[in-house]
Amino acid sequence: xxxxxxxCPTTGLKVHAQADRLIKANAVVGVVALLIGGIAALLxxxxxxxxVHLLPADWFYRLLTVHGxxxxxxxxxxxxxxxxxxxxxxxxxxxxxxxxxxxxxFWLMVAGALVVEWTMFTxxxxxxxxxxxxxxxxxWFYLGVIxxxxxxxxxxxxxxxxxxxxxxxxxxTGSIPLVTFGAATAAIIAVITLGHGAAIYIPTFxxxxxIGNVDAQIYRLVWWGLGHSSQQINVAAMxxxxxxxxxxxxxxxxxxxxxxxxxxxxxxxFISMAAAHHLLVDPGLxxxxxxxxxxxxMYLAVLASMIHGFTVPAGIELGQRLRGYTKGLFEWLxxxxxxxxxxxxxxxxxxxxxxxxxITGVTFGTEQINIIAHNTLRVPGHFHATVVAGTxxxxxxxxxxxxPLIFRKKVAFxxxxxxxxxxxxxxxxxxxxxxxxxxxxxxxxxxxxxxxAQAPFDFQFSPAVDLVMTAMAIGGLLAITGGAIYIAITVWxxxxxxxxEAEVKA
Amino acid sequence: MAKEGLPPGIVNPPRPLPExxxxxxxxxxxxxxxxxxxxxxxxxxxxxxxxxxxLSFVWRVG
Numbered sequence: 432x433x434x435x436x437x438x439c440p441t442t443g444l445k446v447h448a449q450a451d452r453l454i455k456a457n458a459v460v461g462v463v464a465l466l467i468g469g470i471a472a473l474l475x476x477x478x479x480x481x482x483v484h485l486l487p488a489d490w491f492y493r494l495l496t497v498h499g500x501x502x503x504x505x506x507x508x509x510x511x512x513x514x515x516x517x518x519x520x521x522x523x524x525x526x527x528x529x530x531x532x533x534x535x536x537f538w539l540m541v542a543g544a545l546v547v548e549w550t551m552f553t554x555x556x557x558x559x560x561x562x563x564x565x566x567x568x569x570x571w572f573y574l575g576v577i578x579x580x581x582x583x584x585x586x587x588x589x590x591x592x593x594x595x596x597x598x599x600x601x602x603x604t605g606s607i608p609l610v611t612f613g614a615a616t617a618a619i620i621a622v623i624t625l626g627h628g629a630a631i632y633i634p635t636f637x638x639x640x641x642i643g644n645v646d647a648q649i650y651r652l653v654w655w656g657l658g659h660s661s662q663q664i665n666v667a668a669m670x671x672x673x674x675x676x677x678x679x680x681x682x683x684x685x686x687x688x689x690x691x692x693x694x695x696x697x698x699x700x701f702i703s704m705a706a707a708h709h710l711l712v713d714p715g716l717x718x719x720x721x722x723x724x725x726x727x728x729m730y731l732a733v734l735a736s737m738i739h740g741f742t743v744p745a746g747i748e749l750g751q752r753l754r755g756y757t758k759g760l761f762e763w764l765x766x767x768x769x770x771x772x773x774x775x776x777x778x779x780x781x782x783x784x785x786x787x788x789x790i791t792g793v794t795f796g797t798e799q800i801n802i803i804a805h806n807t808l809r810v811p812g813h814f815h816a817t818v819v820a821g822t823x824x825x826x827x828x829x830x831x832x833x834x835p836l837i838f839r840k841k842v843a844f845x846x847x848x849x850x851x852x853x854x855x856x857x858x859x860x861x862x863x864x865x866x867x868x869x870x871x872x873x874x875x876x877x878x879x880x881x882x883x884a885q886a887p888f889d890f891q892f893s894p895a896v897d898l899v900m901t902a903m904a905i906g907g908l909l910a911i912t913g914g915a916i917y918i919a920i921t922v923w924x925x926x927x928x929x930x931x932e933a934e935v936k937a
Numbered sequence: 938m939a940k941e942g943l944p945p946g947i948v949n950p951p952r953p954l955p956e957x958x959x960x961x962x963x964x965x966x967x968x969x970x971x972x973x974x975x976x977x978x979x980x981x982x983x984x985x986x987x988x989x990x991x992l993s994f995v996w997r998v999g
Contacts, residue, residue, distance in 0.1 A: 441947050680944070682951025686967075740977070745970040750951070752967070753958040760969045771945045785977060790984050800988045803995055831944050841942030871991065929942065 435526065441836060445602075449530040450520035454513045454837050455925075456537055458830075461509030462921050464544070465823075468501030469914050476911070480904035481882055481897070491879045492559065497551050499560025503818065504579070504661065505544050510826050511617065511668050512540070512586045517837075518614030518671065519593040524602040528592035536585035543579030546571055559877065561658060564635060564650040573636035580632070584625045587618045609691055613671025616695040617664045623703055624664060627656030648715035659706035662814065665822040666736070667698050669784070672825045673743045673777060679832055680774040681767055683746040684753070691742050697735035704728040705792070711801040718798075725796045733793055740785045772848050776828025779856035784821030787863050788813055806877075808903075809870025812863045819910070820859035827917050828852060834921070840928035844920050851920065855913030861906025868899040 436445045471494040477485040486494065520527045527533055549571070550556040556568035594615065597603060607615070631645075631653040638645045674691070677683030685691060707724035710716055751763030768774050791813040795801050804810065834842050842848050872893050874881055881900075883890050940948045958964065 441950075680946040680951070682954070684954070686965075741970065741974055744973060745967040748967040748970050749965065750954075753954050753964065754952055760972055763969060768945045773944050773946055786980055790981050793981075794985060794988050797985075797988075799996075800992055803988070803992055832946065835943055835947055842944070843942065845942045 439836060444521055445524040446837070447520050447526045449527045449533065450516045451837060453516045453527065453530075453533055453537065454521075454833070457509045457513035457516070458833065458837075459925065460537075460541060460544075461506050461513065462918060464501045464505035464509060465914070466918050467548070468498050468506055469911060469918065471495075471498035471501065472907070472914075473911050476904055476907040478879070479881075480900060481880075482901070483904075484880070488879045489554070489557065492557050492877075493551065493554060495877060496557060496559050497548075500547055500551065503560060504576075505547075507665055507818070507822065508579075508583055508661070509540065511621075511664060512537075512583065513833075514668050514672070514829075515586060515590040515614055515618060516593075517833075518611045519590050519597070521837075522608055522611050523594070523597035525593055525597035525600065527589065528596045529589055532585060533589050536582045536589065539582030539585070540579050541582075543575045543577070543582060546575030546578065550575060561654065562635070563654075564638070564645045564647050567639055570636055570639040573632050573639055577629070577632050577636060580625050580628045583621065587621045587625070590614070590618050609685055609688060610671045610675045612692055613667055613674065613695050616699050617667035617671065619699050620660060620667055620702065621664045624657055624660035627653055627660060631657060648713060651710060651713060652716070655706040655709045656703065659709060660703050662818055663698065663702040663705065663732075665818055666702065667695065669780070669822040669825045670695070670736075670739045670743070672829050673739070673781060674746075676773050676777040676825065676828050676832075677743055677747050677750070680771050680777065681747055681750055682754070683743070683750040686742045686745050686749060690738060694735040694738035694742075697731050697738075700731070701728050702732035702735070705732060705796065708792075708796045708801060711798050712805045721798050725798060725801075729796050730793075733789075733796075736785075736789060740781065740789070743781060770849050772831045772852050773828045775849075776824050776831075776852040776856075779852055780821050780825040780828065783816050783824070783856060783860055783863070787860065787867070788817030788821055791867060792817065804870060806875055807870035808866045808874045808876050811876050812866030812868075812870055815859060815866065816863040820856060820863060824852060824856060824859070827855065830917070830921055834924045834928070835931055838925050838928070839931045840924050841931060842920060843923040843928050844916075847916050848920050851913055851916045853913075854916065855910055858906050858908070858910025858913055862903055862910055863906075865899045865903035865906055869896055869903060872896050872899070874900070 435448045437448070437451070438445055474486055474494055475491065475498055477483045478491050516527065516533075519525065547556070550569050551572070556562070556572035558566040558568045558572070562568060562572070594607065594611075606612075631650060634643060635645050635650065637643050674683075674685070704724040707721060707729070711721050711725065747767070748763045751767065756763040756766045767778075791809065795804050795810070795813060831842055831848060834840050870876070872895060874892060874896055881892065881896075
């Protein structure tokens, strides 16, 4: 049995060979999805920037579908599957439960993703990420999503089975580590999310075949249990990565383990309610439902984020102070390893997620205010700050540790790696804030042409909109450059990088 | 000094905490984070208020 494990010379963790391979496979496919979604992002950006207005209308909406599915579903979920294997098998020194099923799940997810990609690129599913009924895609699109979701659900089951195996085989002592606990909450939210996905995509798949009917309001209600909750998996996984990166980069301490675990539990109980903010202007739902979900229950999930938003930096500060950086208020921050892309990505992820994504998100959750923000660019401004600048940046930072620790390779183009989080974070900050401003002026989201060139009526936005849209384009181009550098570093390191063993022998 | 291609957290992992570090409650103070949290709170209040103000422009009562 010991032949199936290697011991990491840096962390001392026992790494199961299957876990090692599964993490690599999921991470590589995740980065490929990021590349596809990133290329689509560039083309979309150059279309929404009215000065360039690159794509024709049909390709704009097609690539918007491609961008949403690849970034919000495929990239994120493949990467999170890698995190689940890391947080269970690797952190607990355990073997992966049911490795054959794990590989079957992986290939099922890949097959589902490929089917969806094919339907989108061939124009058979121009229905955007939300695929709102009565927009109808080919049945293959829904089938692809269902295959992908079943695969992901199986990985979540394997994650829980691995926790049980580790407990039974006593591969660790005491409670499971906080990072594993955070990943477990992400996995529980994934079950809730994928359950909603099954509940809505199976009837929609049948409807696309001409069997039965799907009510548009019911579709929106259940679909957002998938669409928004899938981003809550990201939040829980991202916070787990924050704790991990804090420990790896500066030896941060956990201020109060119990409080952090309670905060993760609040996510499980209340974060799904945040999906309701997409439905606040829908006529089919009563005000009591809207008010309960967004004005009461959701704030308990916000409380959880605020707890983590305090405990993670406080843990970094305390760790630094206990190591002697005690001068003034911020010596601990000044003397932090800013040249470590893992650390800079962590800090920028916390700041942009909290200050831009968090604050704007809570604002949308207020029923009255939602009416001036709904379906404007403020909404993508919010979720680019949370999912892209928050989650993706945290995952990018983690990658710089995964490459040497799991892939056993040196990080290629190291000077570029050091500045990559700065470029990406600065770009995303400008992009998200500019989007938010544009939305405040009423600029609609998901819109091919805001000059309304062929519309029967005339409408002019404030001249300030041109300025903020240009800022959005500049920020987006900067972020895409940062993203491209990340992909180049990752692909080169993994496939052509210098092996670490060779370096050690040398 | 960081080694080319390896994050500092791997080449020079954070020093282990000194023995008995953090035992006294006095050592558990994190004033820098507190200041950052207050800045966050101020930003939150300002943004939230501005949104209600904007709402009042488009949704006049009376």
